[in-house]
Amino acid sequence: MNNVADILTKHQLRHTDCRLETLSIFVTKNFAISHNDLEEILVPTFDRVTLYRTLKTFLEKGIIHKVLDDEGTPKYALCSPHFCSTQEHHHNHVHFKCSECAKTQCLDNIIIPPITLPQGFLAKEFNLLIQGVCSNCSQK
Amino acid sequence: MNNVADILTKHQLRHTDCRLETLSIFVTKNFAISHNDLEEILVPTFDRVTLYRTLKTFLEKGIIHKVLDDEGTPKYALCSPHFCSTQEHHHNHVHFKCSECAKTQCLDNIIIPPITLPQGFLAKEFNLLIQGVCSNCSQK
DNA sequence: GTTTATGCAAATTCTTTGCAATACT
C-alpha cells in the first residue's frame, strides 16, 4: 500500500484534509510542483498560508524535497520512500526540465558518475539539473 | 585587457556608475552573489530598483548567469567570457556550495561526465550543484 | 539632441507571524 494516508501515518502527521489533498497531488503528478501550482488547485479550498505550512512540514519530515530549477521559483517533488526520511536524506538528485512542456521531473534511476573535484574539496550532495526535451515531447 | 568598462562596451551597454560598480564586484569576488549581497554594498549609493534592472540587463546580455542554489534566493556569477554571449550560452555549469562559509563558487574547469539518459530524452544543458566543504574551509 | 538609465513613489506579489477557532487523536 502506498496511499497518502499511509504516508502521513508513517511520518507521524495528523490526517488533515489539506495534507491529504496536497499529498495526493504530489503522488499523482510525476513532475515537480511549485507553491503556485498548488495554489491554483487548492485555493480557496484551503488558505494560502496553510499551504506554506504544509509544504514546510513535508520538507521537514522528508516527504518532499526541494527541486532546483533554472527559474527563481522553488519547486517540490516527492521523495523516493526508499531513500529519504526525517533522519537521512538521499541527496543525489537528478532532475530533468523540459523546455517544451516546462515540466521538471525527477530521474531517480540516473546515477551521477564520480566527479573529480579540485584538491581539498569534500562533496556531500549532488544536485544535477538537466535541461532539454523530455521523452514525451521529443516524440512529437 | 579585461576591465569592467571593456565588458560593457563589448555588450553595447552604456557606462554608468551603477553598472561599472556592480560589474567590478562580480569581477573581484570569485563566488556567486545574490541581489541582497549587492544591496548591502551598493545601497544607498544606488537605488534598489536600479540594481534589479542592472542585474536583469546583465542577464539578458549574457554577462552574468543565474546560479542554482539550494536556497530560494537566486544568485548570480560572471559568465566565462569564452563561453557566453547574448546569442549563445555555455551551460555546463558546475557550482560548489560550501556548508561552512556558505559561499557558492563556479568550478569552471570541472567537466560533467557523459550521462546516459532514458530513451527519448535530449539533453541540452547541465547544471550541477555540489554541496560540501570547500578547500578553504576543509583546511581548518 | 536623442536615446537610455536612474531615482522615487507606489503598486503587486511573495512569505511569515500571531492568535483565536477548529479539527485530530
Add this chain to the structure above:
DNA sequence: AGTATTGCAAAGAATTTGCATAAAC
C-alpha cells in the same frame, strides 16, 4: 481532554511598474 492545525488579519519582504529627471552617447 489535550495537542496540533487551520483560517484570517496583518505585518514584513521581495519584486515590478510608471513617470519625470538626469546622464550617456
